[in-house]
Amino acid sequence: MKISFSKNFESSDVWVLPFWEGPKEAADLPVPMTGVLDDFKGKNGETAFYYTAGQRFLLVGLGRQDKACVEALRKAYAAVVRAAVSKKLKKIEILFPKCKQKEEFLRGIAEGIFLTNYSFTYKHDTIKEDPPVLLEKVGFVGVEKLKLIDEVETVVNGVHFVRDLVNGNSDDKLETILKAAKKLHPKVKTTVFDKKRIEKEGMGLLLAVNRGSEVEPAFVQASYTGNPKSKGRVVLVGKGILYDTGGLSLKPTDNMLTMKCDMAGAATVLGVVKVAAELGLNVNVTAVMPLTENCIDGKSYKLGDVYRSYAKKTVEITNTDAEGRLVLADALAYSVKNLKPDTIIDLATLTGACVVALGDDISGLFSNNDDLAEELMQASEMSDELIWRMPVHSDYFENYKSEIADMVNSGSREGGAIKAALFLKEYVGEIPWAHLDIAGPAYIPKPKHYNPMKGTGHGLRLLIEFLKNRA
Numbered sequence: 035m036k037i038s039f040s041k042n043f044e045s046s047d048v049w050v051l052p053f054w055e056g057p058k059e060a061a062d063l064p065v066p067m068t069g070v071l072d073d074f075k076g077k078n079g080e081t082a083f084y085y086t087a088g089q090r091f092l093l094v095g096l097g098r099q100d101k102a103c104v105e106a107l108r109k110a111y112a113a114v115v116r117a118a119v120s121k122k123l124k125k126i127e128i129l130f131p132k133c134k135q136k137e138e139f140l141r142g143i144a145e146g147i148f149l150t151n152y153s154f155t156y157k158h159d160t161i162k163e164d165p166p167v168l169l170e171k172v173g174f175v176g177v178e179k180l181k182l183i184d185e186v187e188t189v190v191n192g193v194h195f196v197r198d199l200v201n202g203n204s205d206d207k208l209e210t211i212l213k214a215a216k217k218l219h220p221k222v223k224t225t226v227f228d229k230k231r232i233e234k235e236g237m238g239l240l241l242a243v244n245r246g247s248e249v250e251p252a253f254v255q256a257s258y259t260g261n262p263k264s265k266g267r268v269v270l271v272g273k274g275i276l277y278d279t280g281g282l283s284l285k286p287t288d289n290m291l292t293m294k295c296d297m298a299g300a301a302t303v304l305g306v307v308k309v310a311a312e313l314g315l316n317v318n319v320t321a322v323m324p325l326t327e328n329c330i331d332g333k334s335y336k337l338g339d340v341y342r343s344y345a346k347k348t349v350e351i352t353n354t355d356a357e358g359r360l361v362l363a364d365a366l367a368y369s370v371k372n373l374k375p376d377t378i379i380d381l382a383t384l385t386g387a388c389v390v391a392l393g394d395d396i397s398g399l400f401s402n403n404d405d406l407a408e409e410l411m412q413a414s415e416m417s418d419e420l421i422w423r424m425p426v427h428s429d430y431f432e433n434y435k436s437e438i439a440d441m442v443n444s445g446s447r448e449g450g451a452i453k454a455a456l457f458l459k460e461y462v463g464e465i466p467w468a469h470l471d472i473a474g475p476a477y478i479p480k481p482k483h484y485n486p487m488k489g490t491g492h493g494l495r496l497l498i499e500f501l502k503n504r505a
């Protein structure tokens with residue numbers, strides 16, 4: 035998308051005019067517009083087209099001026115993009131609202147536009163004849179170019195990168211992720227373990243989950259060292275279940291429909307490292323991705339059987355659909371032992387229980403460290419990617435008692451998101467660790483504000499804010 039800055043309107047398909055909620059004067063309008071001021075309230079996200087003197091205008095409501103914030107602007111300008119593309123408009127010019135906080139406003143408006151201007155489709159006629167209409171040119175009028183626009187563009191491109199990986203066909207996912215990981219950025223070093231190497235390392239839980247799949251597993255590490263003088267390193271572990279049938283504990287059809295998204299954690303951590311490198315952040319960060327399908331086959335891993343983890347602990351399988359924690363356990367234990375992290379954060383579409391608790395908008399945050407949890411809450415405030423801290427209540431660990439192994443892999447349903455976090459906690463030792471259960475916001479059934487339906491890329495902007503604060 036082309037972006038420009040100018041003093042006055044030039045030529046475009048539509049001129050976008052901002053309005054605060056509340057009484058408006060005719061003097062607020064650049065040209066007389068009959069009836070507009072009677073109907074248009076200026077509520078956040080309200081839009082209306084108006085045609086006069088051969089020019090098309092789009093009015094956008096920003097909501098109440100005393101409630102102005104970055105997120106309100108994102109939402110308002112998401113509505114602008116949806117209105118414009120519904121009329122197949124490709125070039126828009128935006129009159130910048132009068133304000134003192136130019137950086138904040140430009141960030142909100144630009145993020146709202148760029149995040150919304152996204153499409154993913156496999157429809158055959160979109161390939162040549164009728165490609166999805168997206169904005170191609172956005173002009174900002176009445177504001178000078180600010181440096182942050184480049185950062186906003188880089189970050190949102192990273193979000194689109196994650197969405198593309200999540201929305202792609204499951205059958206293609208391993209290949210696309212590996213291809214992307216290998217050429218992520220010149221400053222990123224990527225290592226891929228194949229099945230043989232995974233066997234040699236002893237990642238018995240990742241191998242157990244993989245047994246029912248025709249596709250061999252992979253274990254990927256992508257490292258960016260932006261601060262070579264520092265020994266500190268943030269390790270981001272992403273759940274990479276390329277498709278989740280539930281295994282022998284087979285999911286019903288309705289629950290399986292969305293399961294191509296079960297690698298959203300992996301896609302997001304990879305996207306974070308890509309963006310961190312592109313922004314040249316002064317941090318060291320590694321994405322770790324255990325990748326496998328959880329499929330069903332004569333060789334599938336079995337309920338009641340016991341498998342040995344990378345950390346040597348043995349796990350009795352009581353539910354093959356609780357596979358995410360298994361692959362994460364091996365990845366976390368490997369990271370702790372080999373990557374010397376000072377902080378470890380995992381991202382996973384882990385439990386339906388978390389969606390029941392917090393819905394589609396909010397991810398669950400679990401941590402063994404208050405300072406780290408606080409840092410993530412601050413990053414959430416900066417990015418408006420919502421997270422809510424949940425307890426890691428150790429009494430519930432009782433649920434994981436096994437008669438024949440060190441633990442079982444699945445407890446009872448009550449507090450399921452907390453119990454899943456407790457399972458992971460067993461594999462991180464004393465290192466400051468946080469777990470983000472992104473099962474709700476990572477993949478949504480219909481568009482909402484600046485998020486498209488399906489893959490949203492949730493978590494990337496949050497983690498970039500977190501890394502920026504660390505840098």
Ligand SMILES: [Zn+2]
Pocket residue numbers: 278280328354355356357358
């Ligand atoms: Zn599962």
